[in-house]
Amino acid sequence: MCAKREENVRRPASKEMPLVRKSVVFAAALCSVLVATSCAPGFGRSEASGDGSIAAADTCTSQSLRLSHQWPAARGEDSDFRSQLAEDFSERVSEATDGEVNIKVFANSTLSKPNDQYDAMLAGSIDGAVMPLDYAAGHVPEWSISLMPGLVRSHDEARAWDESEIGEALDRSMLDNELVRLVHVWNAGGIGAQSEPILTPDDVPQGATMRAAGAYVEYMLQDAGAGITSLPSSEIYSAMQTGVLDAAVTSASSFASYRLEELVTSYVSPTQNTFWFMYEPLVLTVGAYEQMCAEQQEAVQQVADELQERAYSDSEADDARVETIFADAGVDVVQMDDAAFEQWLPLARDQWDAYRENVPGGGELMDLAQKNGHGK
DSSP, rough: OOOOOOOOOOOOOOOOOOOOOOOOOEEEGGGGGOOTTSOOOOOOOOGSSSSSSOOBBBBBBOOEEEEEEESOOOTTSSHHHHHHHHHHHHHHHHHTTTTHHHEEETTTTTTSSGHHHHHHHHHOOOOOOOOOOGGGGOOOOGGOOOOOTTTSSSHHHHHHHTHHHHEEEHHHHHHHHEEEEOOOOOEEEEEEEESSSSSSGGGSOOEHHHHHHHEEHHHHHHHHOOEEOOGGGGGHHHHTTSSSSEEEEHHHHHHHTTGGGOOOSSEEEETSSEEEEEEOEEEEEHHHHSSSSSSHHHHHOOOOOOHHHHHHHHHHHHHHHHHHHHHTTTTTEEEEOOHHHHHHHHHHHHHHHHHHSSTTHHHHHHHHHHHHHTTT
């Protein structure tokens, strides 16, 4: 996983970046890789991974899988939608497989710390997760494109990303790195501060300590004058309470789940614009997936397909829900208009250039990301 950075973040030079283990630049020809007939439809490893397909077990046997996430356990209609998604996925998979595939959800980081979930999946201590893909960028540096400032600015752009070549490239990269993506999940980010609203780079209080998941978002905020402390969203409350943080950028849903309305005086809601969109898919490991027979894989995929549209709509609805929670709590709630968003773009573009330079294959992935207008 990414090592926790010290408060003074330094952009790594190219030679200091970890090497990508497998290529993630997929030409159009690779899009036609055939999947073995025993595999669930829609999945296939790239040719670079060796066998060209995901296997399936010859016989259908009972499976007990562990799915991890960092958010509080679902508790009904006011739940974090990501937590509810995990619970609904578990319940529906059990129903669709007549109880043969049992997925137990471990919420609130009870089985794995947020930044350790990819390591835990590789080690086999968990079988899947709903997690920010960028949390694993220490292992797979190209995944930082999934939390790049200013590159995705709306829920419509997030959906278009998944349906375009960049979405396909990330799917194949996850497969090459032992993850089967089942449900696309995106979350828009807000800015909470114990100060006046931070709408533009000029609004960042000089010397203020901020938290923002995603190394390139951190670099951007540092360029705007902020000091940076890196920590998972589950630790923001205590860090603000003890004076370690003055402001934080995190997903709108996490702002509510971790009750940050109790500590901030201003909140920039993402309902109009935001420079922070995070990709956090629901995934299973290839190993766990291959333990299932073809019929079980198909049932799991069908459940994922049925939940996909709701994952999009619930994420967007959560932005408005959280905005109301903060306004009702007396927090100064504002939106970032187009003019304010444009002021972040020069700093964001510096990070796009750094990603192109520092990450093997980063230029090709950035080209794919911008092909349909992202970040233009």
